[in-house]
Amino acid sequence: MPELPEVEVVRLGLEPAIVGATLRDVRVLEPRSLKRHDARRGDFVGMLIGRTVNSAQRRGKFMWFPLDGSGTGDHVDALVTHLGMSGQVLLNTRDASPERHLRIQFVIEPGDGEPLLMSFVDQRIFGSMAVDYLVAVGDRWVPSQVAHIAPDPLEPAFDDERFVAAIRAKHTGVKRAILDQTLISGVGNIYADEALWASKIHGERATERLTRAQAESLLAEIRVVLQKALAEGGTSFDEQYLNVNGESGYFAHSLNAYGQTGRPCPRCGTPIVRKSFMNRGSHFCPRCQRR
């Protein structure tokens, strides 16, 4: 579910509560939600109890919380979170009843104020949490399991020139390319369809046939749609995406292509088409977006 804007909404919501807070209790109700955790480095719960959170970071769809105190050896450890398709992180007071798909729950004690419950809720268990160590990549420290992905287009480290050259050097379809997190991170199925619509590019267009101007335009539209969605609190279709307070985002009202099958293209009126491709739905205007 959650793409960059949704993850950023969650990160922004967690930041004031969790930075400076100490993890006082951790309960793992669903061990499969730890699939990203490398148990050879230590027990997930044991590595977290008593640790204090230093900051709230994100790259693409990964979010992590560096911890103070010595990590394993010379490493700085972080609590890493990926929401997968249906993950949420919710903040509640301690008297709240457990959520339907509660997988991991923390009691966090802020520097000042009452302890809170931080709940990792995930229907499909594609998301997960882990304790991982930070490694230096370019100008940032990121968890080792995040080192392979590219910067996202909203961070300063993103290199526009490198992106334009790299996508044009690939031999694949444009939509595939922008969903490739090692080329550009943070874009998922919704915002891929929206950015392609905005830049009038068919998702199956060959990347090697993209002109430099088209690649630049596509990148610009990716940034626009991600920023606009972020400003509107992300995209919610149902209860599967909520912010830390359990509230929906509003960007679903602004979608031009994704999920708009049969509705008129806002630009030319031609009905939006849905086509199954790479095992997921792709939505586009057959008139504005030619192969």
Place this chain on the structure above:
DNA sequence: AGACCAACCTGCTGGC
């Protein structure tokens, strides 16, 4: 090396 797809999960909807 790079491209591609199956697998990992649960739950809801729509057609018969």
Place this chain on the structure above:
DNA sequence: TGCCAGCAGGTTGGTC
């Protein structure tokens, strides 16, 4: 009413 196919916002590991 019941059953089943199809679909859902993502990443990974393996094969070619």
